[in-house]
Amino acid sequence: MFNKAIRGKSPRSLLFIFEVLSLFLLFVYQNTRVDRFTIMTGIGLILIISLSNYLLIKISSGDNYIFLIVTMLISIGTIMIYRIDEGLGIKQLIWLSMGILLFFMTYFFVKYIKGWQNWIYLYVGASYILFFMTFILGSRKKGAINWINLGNFSFQPAEITKLLIVFILSSYYANISKWKEIKNASYYLMGVIYSFILLLFLQRDLGMAMIFYLIFISIQFIYEEDRKLIIYNIGLLIIGGIIGYTMFDHVKIRFQAWINPWKYIDRQGYQITQSLFAIAEGGFFGKGLGLGHPYFIPEVYTDFIFSAICEEMGIFTGIGIIMLYMILVYRGFKIAISQEETFFRILALGISILFGVQSLIILGGVLKMIPLTGITLPFISYGGSSILSSFIALGILQVSSEEISLRRVQDEQRD
Amino acid sequence: MYNILAILFKYIFIIIIYLFIFSIIRLIYLDIKGMEAISSDNRTYLKLINRTDSLPFKIKEHYSIDDSLTLGRRGDNHIVVKDPYVSKEHFQIIEDEEEYYLEDLNSANGTYLNGERIFDVMKLKDGDIIRVGKIEFLFVSRE
Numbered sequence: 109m110f111n112k113a114i115r116g117k118s119p120r121s122l123l124f125i126f127e128v129l130s131l132f133l134l135f136v137y138q139n140t141r142v143d144r145f146t147i148m149t150g151i152g153l154i155l156i157i158s159l160s161n162y163l164l165i166k167i168s169s170g171d172n173y174i175f176l177i178v179t180m181l182i183s184i185g186t187i188m189i190y191r192i193d194e195g196l197g198i199k200q201l202i203w204l205s206m207g208i209l210l211f212f213m214t215y216f217f218v219k220y221i222k223g224w225q226n227w228i229y230l231y232v233g234a235s236y237i238l239f240f241m242t243f244i245l246g247s248r249k250k251g252a253i254n255w256i257n258l259g260n261f262s263f264q265p266a267e268i269t270k271l272l273i274v275f276i277l278s279s280y281y282a283n284i285s286k287w288k289e290i291k292n293a294s295y296y297l298m299g300v301i302y303s304f305i306l307l308l309f310l311q312r313d314l315g316m317a318m319i320f321y322l323i324f325i326s327i328q329f330i331y332e333e334d335r336k337l338i339i340y341n342i343g344l345l346i347i348g349g350i351i352g353y354t355m356f357d358h359v360k361i362r363f364q365a366w367i368n369p370w371k372y373i374d375r376q377g378y379q380i381t382q383s384l385f386a387i388a389e390g391g392f393f394g395k396g397l398g399l400g401h402p403y404f405i406p407e408v409y410t411d412f413i414f415s416a417i418c419e420e421m422g423i424f425t426g427i428g429i430i431m432l433y434m435i436l437v438y439r440g441f442k443i444a445i446s447q448e449e450t451f452f453r454i455l456a457l458g459i460s461i462l463f464g465v466q467s468l469i470i471l472g473g474v475l476k477m478i479p480l481t482g483i484t485l486p487f488i489s490y491g492g493s494s495i496l497s498s499f500i501a502l503g504i505l506q507v508s509s510e511e512i513s514l515r516r517v518q519d520e521q522r523d
Numbered sequence: 524m525y526n527i528l529a530i531l532f533k534y535i536f537i538i539i540i541y542l543f544i545f546s547i548i549r550l551i552y553l554d555i556k557g558m559e560a561i562s563s564d565n566r567t568y569l570k571l572i573n574r575t576d577s578l579p580f581k582i583k584e585h586y587s588i589d590d591s592l593t594l595g596r597r598g599d600n601h602i603v604v605k606d607p608y609v610s611k612e613h614f615q616i617i618e619d620e621e622e623y624y625l626e627d628l629n630s631a632n633g634t635y636l637n638g639e640r641i642f643d644v645m646k647l648k649d650g651d652i653i654r655v656g657k658i659e660f661l662f663v664s665r666e
Contacts, residue, residue: 118546126539133532136525173547180543393537396529421536428540435547511572 119176120161123183127154130187130397137191137398149198152205153186160208168215170509171443175211177436178487178502184429185488188417189409192402196409196490203492207499214503219510225451228279232300235272238265239307246311266308266316267497271504273304273320274458281331282451294334298341312358315469315481321345322465327458366479379406383415383474387423394422409490411482414474429488430471437464443509456508459501566665567623569602569616572652573659580605582658588623592616594655595628608632608656616647623647623664632656 131150157179164175182204190197218224242265245256255262280287280297287293301324308317325341332338352359361376369377369384382405389395402408402416418426440460447453466486473480484494568587586592586602594602595612604613610630617624626644627634635654636645647653651662 119543119550122539122543122546126536126543129532129535129539133528136528173550177547180540184540394533396526396533397536399526399529421533424537425540428537428544431544435544435551439551 120158123161123176123180124154124158126180127157127183127187130183133397134187134190145198146194149190149201152201153183156201156205156208157183160212163212164506167212168506168510170506171439174436174439174443174502174505174509177432177439181429181432181487184417184421184425185413185485185490187397188413188420188488189490191398191420192408192416200490200495203490203495207495210496211499211503211506214500215506218504218507224275225279225282228276228283231272231276231279235269235276235304238269238272239304241265242311263493266311266313267493269304270316270319270323270462271497271501273301273323274455274462274501276300277324277327277458278451278454281327281454284331284333294332294337298337302344309352314359314362315473315483318469318481319462319465319483323458323461326461326465327454330457331454362479362481366476369476379412380474380476380480382406383412384476386412386415386419387426387475390419390422392422392424394418394420394425396420407482410484410494411470411480411489412474413485413489414471417488430467433463433467436460440464440505443505447508448511452508456505459505459508462501463498566663567618568663569653569660570663571658572661573657586660588616588618590618593628604655604658606656606658609658613655614653623662625653630655 127150131154134150135146161176161179165172186197186200186204189200242256255264276297280293290296301320305317305320308314308320325338325345328341329338353363354360365372365376365380369380371377373381386400386402386405390400394400397420400416400419402419405412405415408416414426414429417429437460440456440463444453444456444460447456463486466483469478469481470483470485472478484491486494486498568585569592571582571584582602582604592602593600593612593615594604594609596604596606596609597611600612610628610632612628613630614625614627614634617626623646624644625634625636625641625647627641632655633640635641636647637652638654647662647664649662649664653660653662
């Protein structure tokens with residue numbers, strides 16, 4: 109009986125309790141000036157999350173844990189952002205609602221449109237168009253040209269390209285028998301991907317270049333029959349790294365700031381040392397929400413949100429977040445293993461690798477484990493395009509978790 | 524006042540987050556336990572279409588078929604389903620010369636093959652859907 113009570117319902121109710129408690133705390137925090145906005149934001153957050161969790165179970169026959177894990181991550185993120193800056197918190201909530209809407213839209217699009225594996229040229233073309241748009245219309249922000257401004261709205265095209273790259277790789281390896289007829293097709297693929305990485309490098313978006321490279325090499329490692337290519341890839345990475353270090357200043361600066369940030373504490377090492385101070389200040393259980401000093405950390409809403417969470421909610425929450433990402437990636441791999449359609453299998457794999465790699469790069473960066481490159485923490489950081497693209501990716505993962513070959517059998521019987 | 528509350532709440536938050544992680548891991552554990560590895564030499568099996576956590580009784584995701592397989596509420600069947608809708612002996616699948624046949628064992632509520640109730644012994648082919656009450660199985664047979 110106890111088992112039945114815990115099954116299925118328990119994580120959802122825990123999530124609900126977490127949100128209610130944290131919102132209550134936020135009300136007390138601003139007790140002198142509780143306004144309508146705070147209440148609306150709070151109720152909005154709870155409503156959106158509970159409703160979408162409920163809807164998903166009704167709609168999808170696939171995995172229902174991934175969305176649950178993600179809603180926990182977005183709850184922690186939104187509460188932290190709201191605590192730092194109320195205006196941004198409300199904006200984040202709007203982004204989240206759009207993201208969840210997009211999640212459901214992606215789910216239906218990917219599910220009911222057939223033939224995703226045949227449009228490889230479209231994906232490659234779209235990626236190049238996005239890159240050139242960035243070069244022509246892009247504006248320089250924090251040393252990297254990766255933003256396009258359209259009126260009040262600005263977005264990062266690379267966030268879409270990183271999904272397109274997963275599609276390119278999936279449609280290539282799903283139709284590998286067709287591509288094998290062309291001589292050296294895998295080299296052409298490699299050329300295309302490296303041209304993307306080079307373009308990102310020219311835009312100085314090093315974090316994104318790293319994500320692209322790691323997705324590419326992971327999928328190639330799993331599916332490429334010509335094992336020489338993997339060695340070439342690793343060789344090229346080493347050569348590229350050495351060239352980048354010696355020729356480009358911004359690579360060198362990041363590397364030096366990683367090796368010894370204390371030496372450059374007033375300049376390049378400032379971000380990372382502030383992040384380390386914040387994490388150390390928090391200790392095991394944190395300072396308590398609203399009692400820390402997250403304003404000292406630069407970029408605290410986006411890249412360094414993890415440090416702020418660690419400061420106010422403790423390293424235990426930090427470890428919890430890392431565990432949540434681990435479960436998410438594990439679920440993604442399990443979805444990939446049980447999926448029988450090759451295209452969706454590689455797609456699920458690519459997206460799980462994307463989530464894993466993206467969180468690894470930024471968490472490693474803020475903890476000074478690897479050189480810091482500015483990318484967002486998926487689902488937690490503030491940021492429109494990052495939230496939207498993460499939710500699109502999640503929608504694709506949700507479709508992949510269903511039995512696509514089974515659905516085809518049923519369709520045939522209906523015809 | 525606020526400080527005391529914030530300090531109290533930070534412990535509660537950590538406990539809730541870990542309980543959440545624990546309950547998800549528990550669900551995943553149950554999920555994995557429900558899967559039975561299909562050995563590569565046996566490619567004929569029944570696959571449950573429903574999600575295991577949507578059914579209020581114990582059931583596995585895969586059942587491999589050797590020479591025969593029976594489903595019913597009584598304990599000596601291959602698939603035991605503790606659902607009042609299911610008869611004590613509900614249906615059986617028999618193998619004969621590499622072909623598989625489905626037979627209803629005079630169950631009260633009937634067995635449905637691809638949406639139609641069966642009365643005779645029916646030959647099964649790959650992709651057939653067998654339904655008993657709410658439970659749906661996919662018949663998979665690969666050469």
